Amino acid sequence: MAHSPEHRTDHEIETLPEFDEVAAAGSLAGLRVQSVDLTDRTPALLGLPVDGAVFLGCPMDPDAAARVRLAGALVFPPIPGLPYDPYRGSLYTPAELYAGLAERGYQATPDALTYDWFQRTKADGDVFASMLRAVHDDSVSDALDEHLHGVPVVGVMGGHAMARGTVEYEGAARLGRSLARAGLTVATGGGPGAMEAANLGAYAAPYTDPMLDEALLLLAKEPSFTPSIGDWAAAAFAVRSRWPEGGASVGIPTWFYGHEPPNAFASHLAKYFANATREDGLLARCTAGVVFLPGAAGTVQEVFDNATPNYYESRGEPTPMVLVDRAHWTERLPAWPLLRALAGERAMADRIALVDTVEEAPEALLRLGGRAR
Template sequence: MSTPTDPALPSTTTDHEIETLAEFDRVTADGGSLTGHRVQAVDLTARTSTLLDADVQGAIFLGCPMEPEAAARVRARGALVFPPVPGLPFDPYRGHVYAPGELFAGLASEEGYEATPDARAYDWFQRTKADGDVFASMLRAVHDDSVSDALDELLTGARVVGVMGGHAMARGTEAYEGAARLGRTLARAGLTVATGGGPGAMEAANLGAYAAPFDDPMLTEALQLVAKCPSFTPSVTEWARAAFEVRDRWPDGGSSVGIPTWFYGHEPPNPFASHLAKYFANATREDGLLARSNAGVIFLPGAAGTVQEIFDNATPNYYESRGEPTPMVLVGRAHWTEELPAWPLLQALARGRSMESRIALVDTVEEAGEALKRIAGSSAGQD
């Protein structure tokens, strides 16, 4: 399933990357050369005659199905061919991030979630992550690098706000509704919402961004629909089907990004993120999510994972000496000062440094958007 065209998140490639059959045809039209090009996960089985005639010196074909005759010819003419790996539930050479319908393909079957590529990829990861097989490790690394490349292309020129929060936040709660309204507010302000791509607060923020193009009552109705299945436990199948019911009723919602991981495979990706950059390596995923949140990060109440994200984001801000540290807004005064007192430590780190004016603690999600705007406006006024 291809990634949908999204004008808010332009998908671009370099001059030497070919990621679709249409791009391949444009490059090779009228005898065009493939010299130096990287052809990534494009099915070329119907382009044998073109491959037999093309100048392919220095070209690299990554996971491109092609007829044996064509593969032999391009190798003989100086191309490097990495063939598809049979039996994998994922494509390590993929040229695009995932769409929800791709990871959840087969959800409507009798097997439900267990039949989906997402579940099968997690099963493969569980079988191979501890066996020391260098080939499996290489495939995971190649996949994650391909996803990072695709994510960078997707987010070119986007103003990205990360929304962090706990996976345990249940549908049907006031906290979930608040996170959804926050996502909608940010998206309507022209920002790209990026989350960890999982359930709970992450799903709520992605749902809010999905609801942004619709009238306000849509979100109210959508919240009621998903509330019939509050959590992904005990049934991921029913949880995901409730989300797709919303998507089917209101198609073509707003765009946002989710960056989940198979490392926490018991937490499924949420279907409201229009673009899912899913990784095997959690460290790559965590660093990438925060690094790409160039317009700031909002931290909703969460537990250990969210605390880790606060200080993962604070560290580069602490050492920032040339540019402006990214804004950080913590939501929930009691949570971050009493239950998990991350705010006093963050304040202590920020004292006397450039990040001091770039952090804020607020009580509500409504205040979070205003705080983010205020910090950005203050920075603009100083330039």
């Protein structure tokens, strides 16, 4: 009997040991196998049921590929010449995106090469390139959902221009550390500035407090990713090397902004081509709330992107929103009065707060119910 093509999470195979475990049970039918090298698994592919299976970017012997197609499987072959894997089954790591940094410089890293490919293909109207980008981003979203399943996630939003060595950067790092120590998973836009600082804080959470002080001093020697992304990233990897057992957090950056390289302190990076998918996905996964640090247009957009589903929340459970720096959000960029007016008498009115300092943000978030639903 043919298996239903309906997606089942327990049928996703993303590693060779997982494949071997399932194959040992006597059937590959109905599986979704993502980016697993099966060139040494020809006997299994030739001899086991594969009806309804889908192989996404899995290298395999030509005879095995022909047989599984004839036996009712779909085979999407690896795409040669790409600097990225559109079918990947896992999130990126900083080491993966920055591979070769020390030996060949930033422009030779997978991150830079993928951005260059994106720049060459995004405007040429090639349906194949746009399809590959869409497949990649969907694969990343699937991996992100699996990684964050059942985890209380708190977002930290803020501008990319916040330089290392500043009081603001230090405050954002301490915020990330406090949130991580409260048992929350910190998620950011995965780039530099406030995003890097919050991921750094989460990385520092397992260590004693002096570790973060020392790390901040080391990073301050390379305050910005301009003029050299390579030097900026190398300073972060030097900190990671000195303290290799850092805490976990998530960064969700995008190749849409080529001037915003991914930071090296997020343990897992969900990097997208489509910025709209990235923005919506980041906020939607912040089940424990969002802290908004001072920022410009992008952060203002995120405030109201997050407020919209809270406004229409029908179950009475909007996620907490904490805006940091009263002067910034009431005078320089007066988003708070509009947010307050929008909240009105709705349930979200009890889940928003404006605080003066970053030190107040964790307590405010928890007071508003900053826990996963």
